[in-house]
Amino acid sequence: MAEGNNQKLKILYLLKILMEKTDETHSITMTEILSSLKLYGITAERKSIYSDMENLRTFGIDIIGEKENKTYYYHIGNRQFELAELKLLVDSVQAAKFLTAKKSRELIKKIEGLASKYEASKLQRQVYTAERIKTANENIYYNVDxxxxxxxxxxxxxxxxxxxxxxxxxxxxxxxxxxxxxxxxxxxxxxxxxxxxxxxxxxxxxxxxxxxxxxxxxxxxxxxxxxxxxQFDMGAYARKMFGMFDGEEEMVKILCRNYLAGVMIDRFGKDVTMVKRDEDSFYVNVKVAVSGQFLAWVIALGEGAKIVGPESVVHRMKKEIERLARQYSEE
Missing domain, CATH: 2.30.30 (SH3 type barrels.)
Known part of the structure; x- marks a missing residue:
């Protein structure tokens, strides 16, 4: 690109430099700004940079100038995303099994572009977590679209x-x-x-x-x-599907020890009906899709939870327990 064309883009390159090289703990001087602009083939006077900064502030960019030992240092203050929010986005991308490893890396690279180079390095360290299972279907983006x-x-x-x-x-x-x-x-x-x-x-x-x-x-x-x-409630639908395994919907009654109150609220929401049975236990009545996954969830709660109704679901649980006993008694 010719130098003349670069001059027309001066304010955009100024914004790029400030976004990439500064944050709340890293600042840049006017001399450094002018040197960075030269790398893009742009020459500028200090006066024009001051004017461009004011225009960017008017546009809504939080450019902060602070004087220290007769020298002004400039940095971007508030950004569209805070570092903690970007870390959350990176973790979400990493945890998403429906994204391939390749797509995860591409998305994380784009998220890094929303931070300064210093903050981006912190995001990169976030990436080096334990291996997570990822889908092998590269068409996931296309499918969602x-x-x-x-x-x-x-x-x-x-x-x-x-x-x-x-x-x-x-x-x-x-x-x-x-x-x-x-x-x-x-x-x-x-x-x-x-x-x-x-x-x-x-x-x-x-x-x-x-x-x-x-x-x-x-x-x-x-x-x-x-x-x-x-009249469909997506939240209610997801709550009653255990691991998204389908099954016949039933209103199931579960007897729980008191220490499982938080587990029930986490799974079914704060509106779940919990009826006190005695000082140590309570009943919950919840509508669920009765599947092997649901029965396994109740079993995993140990002696603190027991299905007490309806009889058809109790019978199914007994059959599942018998099946497990046979499976693990076989040589």
């Missing part, structure tokens, strides 16, 4: 759905036949991304792991299930 597009356009989608076999190969479900559903919502649950949709053939709400969806296409037909989703 297609689903949002379908929801915005009020149309159905078709796709193929797969599972992994013991050889770590993708095996298409329904022998590769297309699924056709009406997408209504996306949910992040159990460290995975899920599509919540209406299946008109089965007349029910279903969910699908987004990273296991292939070849998503928008259909011409309008979405169905509007009446079902008009």
């Amino acid at each position: 297609q689903i949002h597009m379908a929801i915005g356009s009020n149309v159905q989608i078709t796709f193929q759905y797969f599972n992994w076999d013991v050889n770590k190969r993708q095996v298409l479900r329904k022998d590769g036949a297309l699924y056709r559903v009406s997408p209504w919502a996306l949910s992040w649950d159990d460290e995975n991304y899920y599509l919540v949709a209406f299946d008109s053939e089965e007349d029910k709400i279903k969910h699908f792991r987004v990273d296991k969806m292939l070849h998503i296409e928008l259909a011409k037909e309008h979405r169905e299930g509007d009446e079902r989703f008009r």
